[in-house]
Amino acid sequence: MKSYRVCVVGCGYVGLVTGACLSEIGHRVVCVDNDSRKVDMLHAGKIPIFEAGLETLVKRNVKKKRLRFSNSLSDGVRESQVIFIAVGTPPRDDGSADLTFIEAVAREIALNMKGYTVIAEKSTVPVETGEQVERTIMRYNKKQIPFDVVSNPEFLREGTAVEDFLHPDRIVVGVKSARAQKVMAELYAPLKSKMVMTDLKSAELIKHASNSYLSTKISFINAVGRVCELVGADVTKVAEGMGLDPRIGRAFLHAGIGFGGFCFPKDLEAFLYISRKVGYDFDLLRAVKDINEQQRALFVKKLEDSLWILKGKTIAILGLAFKPHTDDIRFAPAIDIIHRLQAQGAKIRAHDPVAMDRAKEELRDVVFCKNAYEAVEGADALALITEWPDYKALNFKRVKKIMNNPLIIDGRNALEGSKLKALGFEYQGMGRPK
Ligand code: NAD
Numbered sequence: 001m002k003s004y005r006v007c008v009v010g011c012g013y014v015g016l017v018t019g020a021c022l023s024e025i026g027h028r029v030v031c032v033d034n035d036s037r038k039v040d041m042l043h044a045g046k047i048p049i050f051e052a053g054l055e056t057l058v059k060r061n062v063k064k065k066r067l068r069f070s071n072s073l074s075d076g077v078r079e080s081q082v083i084f085i086a087v088g089t090p091p092r093d094d095g096s097a098d099l100t101f102i103e104a105v106a107r108e109i110a111l112n113m114k115g116y117t118v119i120a121e122k123s124t125v126p127v128e129t130g131e132q133v134e135r136t137i138m139r140y141n142k143k144q145i146p147f148d149v150v151s152n153p154e155f156l157r158e159g160t161a162v163e164d165f166l167h168p169d170r171i172v173v174g175v176k177s178a179r180a181q182k183v184m185a186e187l188y189a190p191l192k193s194k195m196v197m198t199d200l201k202s203a204e205l206i207k208h209a210s211n212s213y214l215s216t217k218i219s220f221i222n223a224v225g226r227v228c229e230l231v232g233a234d235v236t237k238v239a240e241g242m243g244l245d246p247r248i249g250r251a252f253l254h255a256g257i258g259f260g261g262f263c264f265p266k267d268l269e270a271f272l273y274i275s276r277k278v279g280y281d282f283d284l285l286r287a288v289k290d291i292n293e294q295q296r297a298l299f300v301k302k303l304e305d306s307l308w309i310l311k312g313k314t315i316a317i318l319g320l321a322f323k324p325h326t327d328d329i330r331f332a333p334a335i336d337i338i339h340r341l342q343a344q345g346a347k348i349r350a351h352d353p354v355a356m357d358r359a360k361e362e363l364r365d366v367v368f369c370k371n372a373y374e375a376v377e378g379a380d381a382l383a384l385i386t387e388w389p390d391y392k393a394l395n396f397k398r399v400k401k402i403m404n405n406p407l408i409i410d411g412r413n414a415l416e417g418s419k420l421k422a423l424g425f426e427y428q429g430m431g432r433p434k
Helices: 013-024 036-043 054-063 073-078 100-112 129-140 161-166 178-191 200-231 235-243 264-278 283-307 333-343 356-362 372-376 396-402 417-422
Strands: 005-009 028-032 067-070 082-085 117-121 147-151 171-174 195-198 314-318 347-351 366-368 381-384 407-410 426-428
Touching: 005 013, 005 073, 013 028, 013 054, 013 067, 013 082, 013 161, 028 073, 036 067, 054 067, 054 161, 073 100, 082 100, 082 178, 100 117, 100 129, 117 129, 117 178, 129 147, 129 200, 147 178, 147 200, 171 178, 171 200, 178 195, 195 200, 200 235, 200 264, 200 283, 264 283, 283 333, 283 381, 283 407, 283 426, 314 333, 314 372, 333 347, 333 356, 347 356, 347 372, 356 366, 372 396, 417 426
Parallel strands: 005 028, 005 082, 028 067, 082 117, 117 147, 171 195, 314 347, 314 381, 347 366, 381 407, 407 426
Antiparallel strands: 147 171
16 A cells, blocks of 8 residues: 555544544644644644544554644645645635635645645535636746645545545545546545546535535425425325435435534535526525525424413523534534524523533523533423434433423424323424424
C-alpha cells in the first residue's frame, strides 16, 4: 500500500473523522484548524465533538505518530501531497452557500505548496466551485507549482461517521488528470470500496442531488402523513407497505417533525439557489422545503390543540440534537420548536444525553435537566423531538406519575402509542390516528 502525506483543513465533524480515518489506514496526516481552542483540545487528547469510536481512533494514531494537529495551514500544506478542504460552507440569507472559508484556504494553499499537490474538496459545495478553487490557486501560485483540484464529496452521517468513512457505499471522485486519479485511487485503496470516477462538476452534483433526494423522500412521507391524519390512516403502516417494494426502500420513509442538521436544510437551499442561478427553477425542492417547515408548525399545533393555551404551561423537551447519537444542534428542529413554544409563553424543561452543552450556548430561559425523568416532572406535556434509544426505554408508569398532565406528542413516531394509551396517556404521533 502506498502511504501519502495528507493535510486535512478543518477539524470539524468531517475533517476530524477524515483525518483520523486516513491515518488509521496508514497515511501520515496533519489536521489543521484556525480555531486554536479546538487544536489545543486535540493536543490535550480531548475530542471537540461527540462521535462514536473517534476518540479511540485519534488516540491510537497520535500515539503511532501518524496523526497530528496544527493551527498553521502553511505548516500542514508544505509537507503534504494531498490536501483535503473540509471547512464549513454555511448558508447565506439568500440560501446560497458561503464559500468564503473555501476561498481563503485555496489562497493559502497556493502560497505554501512546495511540490505537486492534489487538492480535494471534501466540503459540500455548489457545482462549479472546483473550477473557482482551481482558478484561485492558479492566480496565487506564483511559482507555478503543478497541482490538481479534485472533488471528493463526503457522505458520512454524524453518529456513525467513523463507520461510514471506513466502510463507504461508494467513494466519489471528480477529477481531470490521470495523475490525480491515480493518487486518489491509491489513497483510498485500503478501503476496498466502489469508486465512482467522474468529472468535477458531476461529482459536485452527486452530493447535492443525493442530499436533496433524501430530503425529498422525507418530505414525501410527511406529506403522506398529513393525508393519513385527515382520513384516520397510519403513516407508519403506509411507509412499511411502501418500503417493502425494493424500488422504493424503507430508508428515509419516516414521518415526523422533518429533517434538520448542518447538511440537509442548507444543501437543499444551496441546490435550489444554484439551479436557479444557472437557469433552472427546481420547484420540486421548494415544495420539499415548505413541507419540512410545516411539520414543525404542525407539531406545535398539536400541543396547542391539546393544551389550548400554552402560556404558563410546562413542556418537557426530550432530545435537542438534530438526530440521535450526535451532539450537533445546528439547524436542529428542537431549537426552532423551543423558540416557537417560548414565543407563546410556554416554560421549557429539556434533556439530551449529549447535546446540552451545545444547546446552552443557543437557548435562553430553558431548565436543562440531568435526566428525562427530571425533565418531565410537573410537565403538562412531553414533547419527544430526538429519538434517542434511552427515551424509548423510559419507565412510562413512572413518567405518568410525575407529570402534571399525561400528554405525549411524539415527533418521531418512536414510542409505542397503543401501550402508552393503555397506560392512560393522551398520545399523538405524526401522521397517525389520535
Ligand atoms: P464544522 O463546522 O464542524 O467544521 C469546519 C471546521 O473548519 C471548523 O472547525 C472551523 O474552525 C474550520 N475552519 C474554518 N475556516 C478555516 C480555515 N481558514 N482554516 C482552517 N480551519 C478552518 O463543519 P462540518 O460539519 O465538518 O462540515 C464541513 C463541510 O462538510 C461542510 O461543507 C458540510 O456541508 C460538509 N459535510 C458535512 C457532513 C456532516 O455530517 N457534518 C457530512 C458531509 C459533508
